[in-house]
Amino acid sequence: MRGNNLKYGLFLAVLLAAFALMPFVLSRFYLYFLGTILVMGLLATSLNLVLGYGGMYQFHHAVFYGAGAYAFALATTKGNWPFWASMALAPVFSALLGLLMGLITVRLNKLYFGMLQISLGSLVWALVYRWYSFTGGDDGIHGVPLPDWLTTPKATYYFVLVLVTIALFIMFRIVNSPFGKIFQAIRDNPTRSEAIGVNVARHQLVGLIIAAFFAGIAGALFVVIEDTAVPDLMFWNLSMEILIMCLLGGWFSFSGPMLGAAMVMGLRTFAGMFTEYWTLILGLVLMALIFFLPNGIMGLFDSKTGHKPAPDLPGA
């Protein structure tokens, strides 16, 4: 077990070093591309906290991403807040939104929970979409000012890399903490968990808040990369897309969603160079995957290496 941990740690160190060296090998475009993958991966991983580990049907996670992006952009442009204050506001605001939505939704059972998330999320989206005087409506907010040290592509990449790494590390600790274990127990059997004295609703609420918090960080990082916040960031389609990322990578591994994010983003960028019909390809790939590999790519990997038997889907 100890040797295994050592190997794992070594692997992570090499991986991190490789990512840190990327700015010296990659062109400007690919550096930007890698940054967007990291942000999407962080978002998908945060969704997987509640989806894969909590077994909650979070069908509209993008709303927390968009909320973080808007909180950051609005605090910077309208409030003239200093950079770090806006950066801190984004996850806190998303977490508060998660608390608010969770208070209404967590007591519901699976599908209803997901559907009410969708309707609440759509409400937030509709507000942002129409509130021209404050959020810029469907135009969004462009040209969000960033501090001088964060204007080069290299600096942006390193900033994103450091924050994503820290966030992933904290999420990994949470998943393996006592809270994380209880959370997974709730996923596997909510009735029995309730019977042994676990407050299921409260744990799910806390899980949702944590997931929203990290989605908020991802949202702020999106603004750092793109300088803009648009309503599409909290549109329902993006929520489906990150669900797909979790599915593609496998929602029973911690690293699966990040891998899935890389696959979807890669497909969009590279297939998008040759054809405008990249979503057709994505759809076909996904259909094939659901037919033949219901546990995702990492699920296949795990079963090949005899790692751990990939359990069935969340709350099957």
Added chain:
Amino acid sequence: MIFAPQVTLTALGQQILVGLSKTTILFIVSSGLSLVLGVLRIPNVAHGALYMIGAFLAFTFTQYMGGSGPAFFAALLLAPAAVALLSLLVERTMLSRLYEREHMMLMLFTFSLALVFGDLVKMVWGSDYRSLSLPEGFQGSFMIGTLPMPRYSMFLLVVGPLVAAGLWYLTNRTKIGKIARAAAVHREMVGAVGINVSWVFAAVFMIGCYLAGLGGALVAPTQNISQGMDHTIIIEAFLIVIAGGLGNIWGALLGALIFGVADSVGVLVWPQFAIVFPYVAVIVILTLRPSGLLKSTW
């Protein structure tokens, strides 16, 4: 934040009547979704894409047959039928093999179908929007008392109850409807008494998707037919189905009524945020009655 000060009774009445006609389309689309959800237990995200295909097909059929009034009504029959055939193909080749999977998987599978359909529509019809003029005899409006009422809206107000009555007849008075309702409650038992559940599911899925196509064909002359018209309708239809009670056709009717009327009242009261009103209505309903207004089949 301008509250319309001139909210007169006439304007309110007209707004509600127009809202009701929009409700017709919402009802037709969401009743199909509800049927599929209730019997097959599939949250069919591709329902919106089928609605869009229905609208584009209605456009093409009408053009092909000369674009006259009768051509539109022929298209109104043909387009949903074509959508139903397409859905039968999808159900037999793919969905029928996935019924044992759980909701999330089925939902993502239908989402990937929606992605594929969306791009196929782009391939066939291009990215430009199309518009279809109202059929002859249905342009303009006539007066009910002092209310000017668009003719096509009145037509929709007639079609809606017809579809509702047809669905009621189908589910309550026909054999397949009875089997479908039984299968919604206890699938294994229906199979155990010797009924081929698989084909019942295929038929129900086809009818549900036919309704999506019908909704698309009906909406075609009233708005631009464009890429992305599937995104809004599918959210609205899901919310209506959930608010009304999963799988309950009358719930879909009630949900659509509330949704449509909330929307049109919103337009009157606070135009900028009209889009918000129906969502708020649904949230209020679900907060008070988490499993929807009427009894769900789940």
